[in-house]
Amino acid sequence: MTDFTTFGVARLRDGLRQGDFTAREVADAFIVKISRAKALNAFLVETPDHALAAAKAADAARAAGEALKPLAGIPLGIKDLFCTAGVPTTAASHILEGFTPTYESAVTQNLWDAGAGMLGKLNMDQFAMGSSNETSAFGNVVSPWKRNDGGNAPLAPGGSSGGSSSAVAARLCPGATGTDTGGSIRQPAAFTGISGIKPTYGRCSRWGTIAFASSLDQAGPMAADVRDCAILLEAMAGYDSKDTTSLQLDVPRWEQGLSANLSGIRVGVPVEYRVDGMPGEIDRLWEQGIDWLKDAGAEIVSVSLPHTKYALPAYYIIAPAEASSNLARYDGVRYGLRDLPAKDAGGGTGLQDMYAATRADGFGAEVKRRIMIGTYVLSAGFYDAYYTQAQKVRTLIARDFERAWAKCDVLLTPTAPSAAFALGEKSADPIAMYLNDVFTVPSSLAGLPAMSVPGGLDVKGLPLGLQIIGKPLDEQGVLNAGLAIEERAGFTARPDAWW
Template sequence: MLTGLTLTEARAGLAARSFSARELAKAHLDAIARLNPALNAYITVLPEETVLAQADAADARYAAGTAGLMDGLPIGIKDLFCTKDIRTTAASPILADFVPPYESTVTARLLKEGAVFLGKTNLDEFAMGSANTSSAFGATTSPWRRTDAPDVALVPGGSSGGSSAAVAAGLALAATGTDTGGSIRQPAAYCGIVGLKPTYGRCSRWGVIAYASSLDQAGPMTRSVTDAGLMLEAMAGFDERDSTSASRPVPAFHKAVGKSVKGLRVGIPTEYRAPGLPEDVLAMWEQGIAWLREAGCEVVDVSLPHTRYGLTSYYIIAPAECSSNLARYDGIRFGKRVDAPSLDAVYEASRAAGFGPEVRSRILMGTYVLSAGYYDAYYLKAQKVRTLIRRDFEQAFETVDVLLTPTAPSAAFAQGENQNDPVQMYLNDIFTVPASLAGIPGLSVPVGLNGAGLPLGLQVLGRHFDEETVLSVGGALEAAAGFAHRPTLHAGAGA
């Protein structure tokens, strides 16, 4: 099955001319035509001729021996990356018809390495959510089903839920995601794929629609840890147009996978053993610890005392930044405009109609925590707690090389669950948010199924700019787990 390959396998096949990039692309377009109506993983699928033209160009490069890192590999692009002349919506009504006249740095790099874009994947509106239910283009449904309730539609996680569903179901070999508080790692875990949030500053944010600037980071969502390394190599690198971009060389990340992890010290944050953590999650975590021990790692307990305040700090900082970042959607220069008699009325009507409920409430929350009289108690306090959280990690990394935690506190839940309790919904991010606040890299690796047949992921966290060690440890987990499960709905099923 061409749709079931890893990037690495597909690239080898293309290089060996076992199949053409055109065949590979066509297989994916067929899969999308068959399954996307049920999954709604793509907001925009590119026209067949556009996709095949990209594939033909890739075939020509293989023939000429000039193929790039991602040449001919069909991938999905989260609809938060601006793509030149391709509609870019952020899953929001306010950008429903926005066609950027520019290409984001990350997607431009992928194109330069020969990647074939299939389309723009679904997400929570403006990347705000953990269930992919707030998209203006409809929710994405997970390709997975519970064995005990096969008719219940589950969430693919969020916000990069379209990407995770597409990669899991064979609608793309890989996809880009963005992660602000877990938006790559949590949907990767829910869908049984690999998701890597690199160190803040590793991938340029230029042309990526901003949610919370100090946290947003792009990364790969793939079927293997090696693929994550390979795709990150293509995406990462210094960009002079992003003042927060790190001017560091990009290592050959994929070569870190398969490196021995013998002697590495793995920290287990005691505070992550939160009360109420489900048995299956806990058991999978223990299993992961055992695997790493067997691989020669030394496992030690570490303390991250301020972790428990990570989530609350995050839900101050991210809305505060978003309230400001989203002020530019005012109906004047681009996007939706609702006509009204005065300037303020145009703003209010355009933004009321243009933003969905979750985005609106985050903007309001952010406006409130920055407003006069509340700044110190909320925003400034949260930024100080953020310092403490970062120090916790730095201290831990003085004695250990990586940390191992569950990616999410549960497996995927049903659509509609947690919808009425925002705090319950936010708790999904409890294990992913602290790393976002500290800016360190985090990788989610699928390691097994729970009792209901749903995938669970473990998270490996590392030092700033030490994605390589994270990938090595992730590779060891992957090898030990041998996760080969496919979701109920996937391109190969019944074919």
């Protein structure tokens, strides 16, 4: 019997168009597999009816001889940050538990318009704040990977899009949506041996996507390979008048433009990304990636991004500042959780008491930490010392990239400073957790397209990723470099189905 859950987006799409199998068969296979993978805790809500309805529409269209939509009958996982009409959306936070939107996010609506179905809503770090998927109010996601040294410690799938990365790696869905604020598509993709791309800021509408840091948040796809990411990104992207930061540009045909021939392409290797204490296996993979791109015809050049060392501290000022503003709307008045404190001596409670009780109970520790940091750096007397300075650093980082583009077309770096770590290993040390974003944050601050592709395994048999960063709007160049690495790496390792 054919196991359709081993097929990627492109193979499912092509098979459905050729009539090799039905969309109903595909949907049924993934629904059954999800039901057997509860131990991963990847899905917060399962929506088999949505996936089956899309499958029914696809099969009916084919039976009638109609041209199929680009993603007809393809079942996807949706990160729980995207509002979905009639389906609970919580951002993995207790404060939004029970919230069911009456509207659809622009990104998910684009996917449904393309014919895709939804298998369910995927777990994540609460309000997208985290690098390990341990801050979810509904329990952490577990990576489907295990170390080969006999240790049984459950591993982090990365974050905040950990539910998406775990589900795709475990073949619970052929593709998933993610969001990336400082690396939350790329780092989890690297941890679980899949591909994921953050497009140029503004390529995908933010409307209907629960906000973390509005000047940084960007949706993108996560899938088994580069081609599948290109297919999904074409469906997700597009101008949206409801989002003032949305780019009014046509969506390129990224899949059609895929090419692993990099003749004439200059690949920059930033010297500042060779950080102290970086594991030797990360450095060796980086060197191997350089050789792969040379083999694809690229010219390798050394470049300097001198303000890279300031990116992480600047990010952890700007992002919490924006979060403190965005999350002020969760006060127990309009939707979500409402906690009423004990009555005061006068027999009543004040509005401020209700705000405080709701937010104290509804937000997790990491969310509270970032709100407090953000409120502090925006407060009178500290705004100029911290927030204004961080924005100046952000400008300098963007200028570093602009200067680099005079010498190269794309950049190659590691995606993360290590392979997946065990759950609980870093959760007690916020700074150690924040350092997971050291390679991904700079391109986020500059709004650039960037992608992670799997390059190999570490000594314990865990995936390692390579990152490609591109010029503004050059998703095609990023995808092509990713394809060149993918073809030469020949990464086919998959986690054993222990769950």
